Amino acid sequence: MGERVLIALGGNAMTAADGSASPDDQRRAVEGAMRHVTALITAGHQVTLTHGNGPQVGNLLLKNQIAADVVPPVPLDWCGAQTQATIGALVLNALEGRAAVVVTRTLVDPGDPAFQDPVKPIGRYFTEEQAGHFEKLGQTWRRFDRGWRRVVASPEPLEILDAPAVEALVAAGFTVVAAGGGGVPVARDDAGRLVGVEAVIDKDLAAAMLARAVNATVLVIATDVPQAVVGFGTADARPIGSITAAELRVLQAAGHFAGGSMGPKVEAVLRFVEQGGDRAVITSLEDIGAAVNGAAGTVVHR
Template sequence: MRVLVALGGNAMTAADGSATPAAQIAAVTTAARHIATLVTAGHDVVLTHGNGPQVGNLLVKNEIAASVVPPVPLDWCGAQTQGTIGFILLNALDRALTAAGSDRRPAAIVTRTLVDRDDPGFTRPTKPVGRYLPADEAQTLIAHGQTWEDRGERGWRRVVASPEPLEVLDAPVVRALLDAGMIVVANGGGGIPVVREPDGSLRGVEAVIDKDLGAVVLAEAVGAETLVIATDVENAVVGWGTAQARPLGEVGVGELRELAGQGHFASGSMGPKVEAACRFVEASGHRSVITSLERIADALDGNAGTVVRPD
């Protein structure tokens, strides 16, 4: 089947969250071995990935150099991380596929995602990015047009828009490569956010798109039959952190919506993954899976993870 795998941040960094080049290469190498098992099982695979730690590193460089050179805009940061992560994924996938005896090869696409130029997030940004800074350093960046908020004792933090993804503009290229037998890396970080101007031209914007919601839009566009959201736990859990905690196995999308409405999934962690899984199932009529990277092959066979099915 055609499978879209959304790799979480844990697949891009070391276990302690460090994002040194060596740590990223090691983590991606491990991820590639798991992806290769899907390819050798006969699946068409498209990958998307998070980029939070990598963009965070670029923002630190922006901050340090802000008094010397203008900061690189956030859409450029997204493009740079798509290129860098795509590069190390290509190398890792080449090695893993060769070791698995497969002659299929990967490709990476710098990918744009269309958002609404009138999305309310652009007038009321709320998504925090980067690190906390003292007021004087934040003021330097505010002078460059960025929005920063005073967060009290911890300092100031930048906030940006997090608009809804509407369309993956480069999906036709991704689909053509999939049809040609390639394993495709695309839409990293939810895609580079762009808006369409009244004259029809496109313009990059300072925003962050949720990676899992962007994965849904891409999955629909390329005709994926399963969306796999790979994270650092094997299942979504009801009652997380309580004595009544229980992992979810197979679950209907309606029941999962009810559980989400009851507040079982934290907005900063499992919540967006559950929302993405529900959106895909509701829009496509196919299933979605939330599980750990190590269990994705088992999850596709129905033997692991939280499998979300149509009602």
């Protein structure tokens, strides 16, 4: 009997090895990633997919910025929805089987403290003069070492609103692509209506939430390294193999995982296992087959 698996594909699965994101680069990258996924499906596992969308949203933002004097820039939630559909279509073409894409919304709290101090950088670097122009359009920009970059809030995901639709498709035997880029961020206004918000939701935290919602037994975070590492960048660095959630929490509390890279992945696998998942794995895309069986990557269990 296969298992119900949710795989979160990192940005490396959606672009060329050098990070380029031309249409042909993205198509070839997705086709390569889907060969690994197809092997899992052929082995009898029921797979649900989610993915990053950073380079794709970055491209849309650049188009917005270049054309800002001609047409109004579209909001960030629209960019998220567009990239979910685009990447989803590439995945469907590569799988060629019983598959479906759900444009998925993720609920956040408009009062989340992240909205008061937006720190998530998105898009490319610009000059101070260019940044000032976009600030006049209501955007928030900050100076970094390489120039000015737009920053937005990254609030905590509260609910995957379209998870029931995803679950229905999974139960019907579909390989479903959902919650790409963490989901389209939405909040309820004062009248209780759902509205899009300018935010980026961490895709790994959303993946853990979606995995529980669709009753996955295994969560795989596919990234560009084979395992999480203790003491990364030091002479004492060592890879983490099989580990309990409690042991990994101790390492997390000791500050071993950087907030902008491995940190969210570690938090995601911890939440999934602590909330009832059988096991979660952080590993490279090439090793996801072995990872599902607990034979590769950082394997987190109870």
